Amino acid sequence: MKLLRDILDKMKPMVEKGGKLHSLHSTFDAIETFLFVPNTVTKNGSHIRDAIELKRTMFFVVLALIPAMLFGMYNAGYQHFLSLGDSAAIASIFTCFWYGMFKVLPIIIVSYVVGLGIEFIAAQMRGHEVNEGFLVSGMLIPLIMPVDAPLWMVAVSTAFAVIIGKEVFGGTGMNIFNPALLARAFMFFAYTPFISGDTIWIAGMTNDSRRVIDGFSGATPLTEAANALADKSEVLYTQTGVMDWIIGTVPGSIGETSFIAIMIGAAILLFTGIASWRIMFSVFAGGYVMGLIFNLIGYNIYMEMPAHHHLLLGGFAFGAVFMATDPVTSSQTNTGKVIYGLLVGIIAVLVRVVNPGYPEGMMLSILFMNAMVPLVDYYVVEANIKRRNKRLKMVTKVIDC
């Protein structure tokens, strides 16, 4: 630590005004504030007193994502060996994890290199400080990609999300849409065959499906349900059950499968107060209520699926905990947060059940509600003003009497 500090102190005069490397000021600043908590404090205007600043906040979110990431690595290997019917490899946690790590790490590296690269260039060009927002997005993007996603597609999607989703609007804190979900949405609509279907969720299955054992489909539970609906079969799931969904040993995007790992992350976020519990709970509540409503309608077997299954399946939990709670793109008012969360949950389940073209509704539902957030906030504030005006009038009336 001392050594790092010394190196930075030695370099500091070079990048300050008048120094010969002044053009690299933003880059130096980014590295310095990343490694050490800066001494500067906000001097004027309204500001929040807190022990941690934005970079440290982001760090806690990344920390909360670690369980999901580690389990995602393990599951990538587990699903791979499962598809090959290699029971010896499945039994060894280490083998599974090792294989999965080599599959997942490149995606994480690509996402960070591309995203941070663009952030650094944009900051240098504008003479801004480098924004810290990408620390989290860079980790979220790999976790919502299928493990077999080609790396250049991850790179293009990340670049699109950072440039069009964030830099165009003015950088971190100004974006309308969640950048990580935007990357996934871009990938989903641009390279549809690589992010939907049966074979892409399992490493190596697309290129080498000959070796896969008989009867193994590789479909995610949600795809399975949608297919079952289309085929008019009697049961929704044959390959996995509730316990598998909770532990997470099912095919799916890298980080989304394990309910337990996500809940550990949720606990970290709620304990540190970084994510809003209002949003998190109302998303789950919204999904559950919509599930119950579909149970009442009961038109087909998908609608009759127990409501709590929706919360365990696919990206619902991951979206509720890590995506919907993004402080920039979610609602700012407390009432607004509840409305926003409920609608995210409701629309996600609605898309899942009613539109078989998109087996997973969470991404579309959160992006849609991101766009609606200003409207929700506007009416919440308006209602508050109206209510207080009314109270004011009553008070003046009383005084007049």
Add this chain to the structure above:
Amino acid sequence: MSNKEKEPFFSAKNMKLLTSPFGANNPVTVQILGICSALAVTAKLKPALVMSLSVMVVCAFANLILSLMRNTIPSRIRIIVQLVVVAALVILVDQFLKAFVYDVSKQLSVFVGLIITNCIIMGRLEAFALNNKPWPSFLDGIGNGIGYGIILVVLGFFRELLGAGTIWGYKVIPEAVYDFGYENNGLMLLPPMALISVGIIIWIHRSRDKSLIEK
């Protein structure tokens, strides 16, 4: 009146009418008109070019005819007169396309008919042709048609190249690139990406021409 008639056909003022819509006063990227059709017909280069030619012809002749009639139209019914003229021209263009480029006409489908409601044409008629002489109005119509066409062709070029790997229907991205793992970007063929592409063009345009940036 008399001294104006001696003005040469391609005087500096007239040339400015013709060329300013190409860049600084572009109907699509500066006035943000005609976006709807710009998004709808640019998935391929060929329909984009045919569409922009059609709009140019309609815009130029509607301007010319309305300008000739401008002193006889009561201002209260001017919109309906404009519509009749434009509609007549659009039907002519539509029949011409059906006769000579039937496949493109099929692809453009309803959007040829919708030229009638194209904001650029109505805008030019209202703003220019009703107050100006025939020749400048004609040039203004051609200029705006070309300004619209430039954006459509640029959009059509990139959307077809990135979305389908072809230009004018011919494959330009070699098979070897696909073998290497390259894939066509399906989003480029969808209207949302066309809107984003228009946004990017506006972004580039404004960063090159600082006078367009609002205070």
